[in-house]
Amino acid sequence: EPEVTQTPSHQVTQMGQEVILRCVPISNHLYFYWYRQILGQKVEFLVSFYNNEISEKSEIFDDQFSVERPDGSNFTLKIRSTKLEDSAMYFCASSETSGVNEQYFGPGTRLTVT
Amino acid sequence: QQPVQSPQAVILREGEDAVINCSSSKALYSVHWYRQKHGEAPVFLMILLKGGEQKGHEKISASFNEKKQQSSLYLTASQLSYSGTYFCGTDTGRRALTFGSGTRLQVQP
Numbered sequence: 205e206p207e208v209t210q211t212p213s214h215q216v217t218q219m220g221q222e223v224i225l226r227c228v229p230i231s232n233h234l235y236f237y238w239y240r241q242i243l244g245q246k247v248e249f250l251v252s253f254y255n256n257e258i259s260e261k262s263e264i265f266d267d268q269f270s271v272e273r274p275d276g277s278n279f280t281l282k283i284r285s286t287k288l289e290d291s292a293m294y295f296c297a298s299s300e301t302s303g304v305n306e307q308y309f310g311p312g313t314r315l316t317v318t
Numbered sequence: 319q320q321p322v323q324s325p326q327a328v329i330l331r332e333g334e335d336a337v338i339n340c341s342s343s344k345a346l347y348s349v350h351w352y353r354q355k356h357g358e359a360p361v362f363l364m365i366l367l368k369g370g371e372q373k374g375h376e377k378i379s380a381s382f383n384e385k386k387q388q389s390s391l392y393l394t395a396s397q398l399s400y401s402g403t404y405f406c407g408t409d410t411g412r413r414a415l416t417f418g419s420g421t422r423l424q425v426q427p
Contacts, residue, residue: 246320252414305350
């Protein structure tokens, strides 16, 4: 069964450093999303991406964040100048373009900022 | 504004039933239900669309009251594997999901 994959599974970085989280969405999906989940809390929407551009972003997704589809398979989230409060689980999800919008989540990248 | 889930937590014995509720103050296009086990990704269970269409796992049932913007997830004859945190995610038509705070379900032998 096709699935969303993410790398790395765990990333430790120092405050102020830049990190890139990578995702490979399900191959026939054209909508991509990033969500994050701070430990013990709910899942929060960051950004959605379609047709090589951001279709929607939340208040959390400020200038510190950017997304890119550098090739036909990868979807990346870049976090510049990381802060302690960026520590969280980051999930990538993808869905088809149909109206049903089933979103399938990847296993997540645990980001720890020290 | 996030949807409100209830109850916050529930403990069941194997074989018992449970209902988890999700309500929104906004007009919804669809409601999505996920189960998350500790340290894992949310797993898609079901989607309910405005107009009555549903798609999900055979053993999971749910309802969506469009007038009240409320959805309920019905877990029947619970098994140990049902344990986890259940989240509802709401879509107002913009595809981004807004998740509730979750309902922690524990099924005991």
